[in-house]
Amino acid sequence: MATKDDHAGSHEGHHVGFWRKYWFSTDHKVIGIQYGITALFFLLFGFILMLLMRWQLASPGVEIPLLGALTPEMYNQFGAMHGTIMVFMGIVPLAVGAFGNYVVPLQIGAIDMAFPRLNMASYHFFFWGGIVMLASFFVPQGAAKAGWTSYPPLADIETMGQTMWLWGMVLLITSSLLGAINFLTTIIQLRTEGMTFFRMPFFVWTQFVTAFLLLLAFPPLEAAGFLQLADRLLGTSFFLPSGLVTAEGPLEVSGGGSPLLWQHLFWFLAHPEVYVLILPAMGIVAEIVANNTRKPLWGYRLMVYSLIFLGFMSFIVWAHHMFITGMGTAISAFFQVTTMIISIPSVVILSALFITLWGGSIRFSTPMLFALGFLPMFGIGGLTGLPLGLAPTDIPLHDTYYVIGHFHYVVAPGTILALFAGIYYWFPKMTGRTLNDTLGKVHFWGTIISMNGIFFPMLIQGLAGVSRRLFDGGLAYSFSEPVLEYNMVMSVSAAALFLFQFPFIINFFMSMKGGKKVEKANHWDATTLEWSATPIMPVPHGNFETVPRVYRDPYEYNVPGSDQPYLSQDLAPPPATRAEALEKVEA
Amino acid sequence: MELLIPYEVTPRRDTGVNNAKLGIWLFLASEVMLFGGLFAAYIFLRMGADAWPGMETFDTHEMATRADQVLSVPLATLNTVILIASSVTMVLSWASLKMDNFKGFRLHMGLTILLALGFLVVKAFEYGSKFSHHVGPDTNIFLGIYFVLTGLHALHVTGGIIVNAYFWGPGTRMWLSGNERDKAHFTNRIEIAGLYWHFVDLVWIFLFPMIYLV
Numbered sequence: 001m002a003t004k005d006d007h008a009g010s011h012e013g014h015h016v017g018f019w020r021k022y023w024f025s026t027d028h029k030v031i032g033i034q035y036g037i038t039a040l041f042f043l044l045f046g047f048i049l050m051l052l053m054r055w056q057l058a059s060p061g062v063e064i065p066l067l068g069a070l071t072p073e074m075y076n077q078f079g080a081m082h083g084t085i086m087v088f089m090g091i092v093p094l095a096v097g098a099f100g101n102y103v104v105p106l107q108i109g110a111i112d113m114a115f116p117r118l119n120m121a122s123y124h125f126f127f128w129g130g131i132v133m134l135a136s137f138f139v140p141q142g143a144a145k146a147g148w149t150s151y152p153p154l155a156d157i158e159t160m161g162q163t164m165w166l167w168g169m170v171l172l173i174t175s176s177l178l179g180a181i182n183f184l185t186t187i188i189q190l191r192t193e194g195m196t197f198f199r200m201p202f203f204v205w206t207q208f209v210t211a212f213l214l215l216l217a218f219p220p221l222e223a224a225g226f227l228q229l230a231d232r233l234l235g236t237s238f239f240l241p242s243g244l245v246t247a248e249g250p251l252e253v254s255g256g257g258s259p260l261l262w263q264h265l266f267w268f269l270a271h272p273e274v275y276v277l278i279l280p281a282m283g284i285v286a287e288i289v290a291n292n293t294r295k296p297l298w299g300y301r302l303m304v305y306s307l308i309f310l311g312f313m314s315f316i317v318w319a320h321h322m323f324i325t326g327m328g329t330a331i332s333a334f335f336q337v338t339t340m341i342i343s344i345p346s347v348v349i350l351s352a353l354f355i356t357l358w359g360g361s362i363r364f365s366t367p368m369l370f371a372l373g374f375l376p377m378f379g380i381g382g383l384t385g386l387p388l389g390l391a392p393t394d395i396p397l398h399d400t401y402y403v404i405g406h407f408h409y410v411v412a413p414g415t416i417l418a419l420f421a422g423i424y425y426w427f428p429k430m431t432g433r434t435l436n437d438t439l440g441k442v443h444f445w446g447t448i449i450s451m452n453g454i455f456f457p458m459l460i461q462g463l464a465g466v467s468r469r470l471f472d473g474g475l476a477y478s479f480s481e482p483v484l485e486y487n488m489v490m491s492v493s494a495a496a497l498f499l500f501q502f503p504f505i506i507n508f509f510m511s512m513k514g515g516k517k518v519e520k521a522n523h524w525d526a527t528t529l530e531w532s533a534t535p536i537m538p539v540p541h542g543n544f545e546t547v548p549r550v551y552r553d554p555y556e557y558n559v560p561g562s563d564q565p566y567l568s569q570d571l572a573p574p575p576a577t578r579a580e581a582l583e584k585v586e587a
Numbered sequence: 588m589e590l591l592i593p594y595e596v597t598p599r600r601d602t603g604v605n606n607a608k609l610g611i612w613l614f615l616a617s618e619v620m621l622f623g624g625l626f627a628a629y630i631f632l633r634m635g636a637d638a639w640p641g642m643e644t645f646d647t648h649e650m651a652t653r654a655d656q657v658l659s660v661p662l663a664t665l666n667t668v669i670l671i672a673s674s675v676t677m678v679l680s681w682a683s684l685k686m687d688n689f690k691g692f693r694l695h696m697g698l699t700i701l702l703a704l705g706f707l708v709v710k711a712f713e714y715g716s717k718f719s720h721h722v723g724p725d726t727n728i729f730l731g732i733y734f735v736l737t738g739l740h741a742l743h744v745t746g747g748i749i750v751n752a753y754f755w756g757p758g759t760r761m762w763l764s765g766n767e768r769d770k771a772h773f774t775n776r777i778e779i780a781g782l783y784w785h786f787v788d789l790v791w792i793f794l795f796p797m798i799y800l801v
Contacts (some may be wrong), residue, residue, distance in 0.1 A: 112590065114592060115606070115610060116592070177617050184613050189594050189604075189606050189609060190593060190594070215617050215620075218617070219623075221624075222624075223621055230724060234725060236735070237725075238628070261628055261631050268624070
């Protein structure tokens with residue numbers, strides 16, 4: 001049988017070819033790194049698209065070196081693709097595909113994912129989905145221009161790039177679905193002996209809930225994607241109302257469809273997707289905070305219950321993205337209530353992380369800096385979202401820069417900082433070498449300051465009423481005049497953010513081969529199982545020398561009464577003395 | 588040392604299932620959401636429509652008042668019977684393996700595949716009669732959703748045929764190896780394929796009344 005041979009081959013260190021080892025690997029760690037590097041590339045690419053747009057916004061019409069002045073069509077393409085790339089090809093693959101793949105099996109003490117070949121297939125679906133998306137820039141009239149939300153009727157009558165976008169999404173969704181099935185099966189089935197659900201590290205919990213969200217929220221978007229494909233290719237009019245007139249005159253379609261239907265199906269995915277973006281980030285931060293405060297997480301169980309509640313609620317808040325569609329006050333009222341309720345578990349988790357800091361002797365390592373940066377930044381992101389969850393305040397703010405500022409606070413200084421934290425934290429595990437601390441600190445301070453320089457002015461501009469998606473950044477409107485100068489602040493900050501990524505990129509590649517070697521496998525003195533894996537770097541296929549058995553909760557740092565600074569989850573308790581045993585019996 | 592994933596064949600004690608069975612149930616959950624999304628779209632569009640099905644009948648050219656005036660209920664009923672029969676043969680093929688009766692497996696799996704092909708042939712006649720009247724998915728919303736829902740279902744049937752044909756043909760070498768673990772593994776695979784097949788059957792049982800009758 002093929003599977004056995006594959007595994008045996010790589011495990012025994014037989015000479016396997018380059019392609020088999022790095023491209024068609026079934027080892028979850030290699031696949032995780034594949035995801036990570038591909039996703040980092042896409043993140044950089046998506047960011048560069050935005051830099052070009054910000055050039056245009058700060059100085060409309062001024063030519064960009066090598067590219068010339070941005071046309072409105074290019075601006076729209078870049079905007080739509082920036083959103084798509086960052087969400088579906090950057091953050092999710094990095095948070096779930098890379099960290100989830102690499103860390104989850106290690107943390108639960110498994111030798112691999114439950115379906116290694118399916119795991120490989122997930123990566124390849126993701127990769128080719130990404131290629132289709134990138135290729136769409138080169139088809140006649142360029143890539144999709146209807147925004148990352150692809151609202152019809154515009155998206156239905158857009159150029160060929162939109163069809164490519166839909167096919168790309170079908171591949172990306174397939175990748176996510178296969179991945180979600182794999183994660184859930186792995187977490188449910190392959191937990192090692194003693195690893196009960198409530199001994200799982202919080203990161204594994206976040207991946208668990210995230211996988212459920214992906215599994216159940218993505219298919220309706222896939223359904224919507226099929227309907228939009230049918231509209232574009234078969235001539236149906238699911239999203240086209242009767243009597244639609246465009247600049248070219250009345251549209252020759254049968255009509256009778258509803259643009260609102262797309263919005264419902266789209267946001268049914270896209271709201272849970274917000275939590276797909278944020279939950280793994282919370283998981284990473286929780287790991288790092290516990291490790292660097294040298295304390296157990298405050299309220300671990302409370303956090304887990306909040307997480308589950310959050311995951312459940314995220315399926316019934318979607319229409320708060322649609323208050324201005326005129327769907328009616330009764331429906332709006334329902335979604336306002338659920339939206340207010342869902343903010344509670346988010347606040348609980350964030351508060352628990354803050355309380356964990358209380359009284360800890362904090363190690364300000366580079367990953368910890370990023371994790372600490374995440375907490376207030378995500379806080380701002382969350383709090384600025386409250387006015388958007390209530391229809392009366394959402395209606396004037398919707399489709400202004402305020403919305404852009406809000407969700408970027410959640411995903412950029414929020415999630416992306418957490419993802420960087422994860423890279424700095426697990427890099428020694430992945431390579432056996434550490435990233436340079438000085439460069440890491442330059443990267444951190446540069447990133448967090450310039451990110452605020454980009455996103456805070458957006459909130460101000462939005463409150464002043466500047467619409468999003470304006471090609472000239474609001475130049476044409478007199479009311480935006482008092483806040484127009486912020487365009488330059490944001491664009492300069494974006495350029496600074498770009499420059500401050502170079503310390504990271506240099507650090508990342510230099511440290512792979514030339515970084516300081518770790519002195520011991522458990523570089524951070526951590527308790528979770530990934531640090532108990534085979535102490536060879538990189539960890540070979542199979543993960544553990546002997547299958548670990550778990551005896552403890554995930555974060556046993558500075559346990560009262562213990563002479564050890566920390567107790568690994570797989571550390572067997574000392575055999576009880578006779579006196580202790582008797583005491584137990586009496587109790 | 589071989590790297591063998593635990594619970595590939597035998598169930599894990601505390602969860603009571605093996606990996607593949609849990610995996611297929613999760614996959615089916617996502618499929619429920621996929622078809623659920625489309626059913627929701629169907630309801631949404633139908634509620635917003637002025638008339639349903641909103642087209643003329645093919646013989647009398649009057650406005651149809653019910654879907655069965657423009658769709659062929661007899662053909663769809665025949666297809667329902669075919670699919671249910673194929674689910675029965677699918678179970679029998681698995682049961683044959685459980686009883687170590689490989690010939691029975693071959694027979695029943697072969698019948699399942701033939702019935703599924705029969706379903707597609709009937710479907711092709713149904714589609715053909717629409718096209719011969721010069722109506723298609725672009726005619727109106729009703730036919731649009733009819734073609735998309737039944738078309739996606741037909742794709743699922745095709746996928747099932749491919750999987751089952753693999754297990755009927757080249758996939759059997761796993762059983763023929765004679766190794767007990769591989770035989771158990773193969774039997775599991777047939778059970779998993781069966782779960783998928785019953786799901787495809789079930790989707791049709793929802794589709795049929797919803798599109799053709801209601």
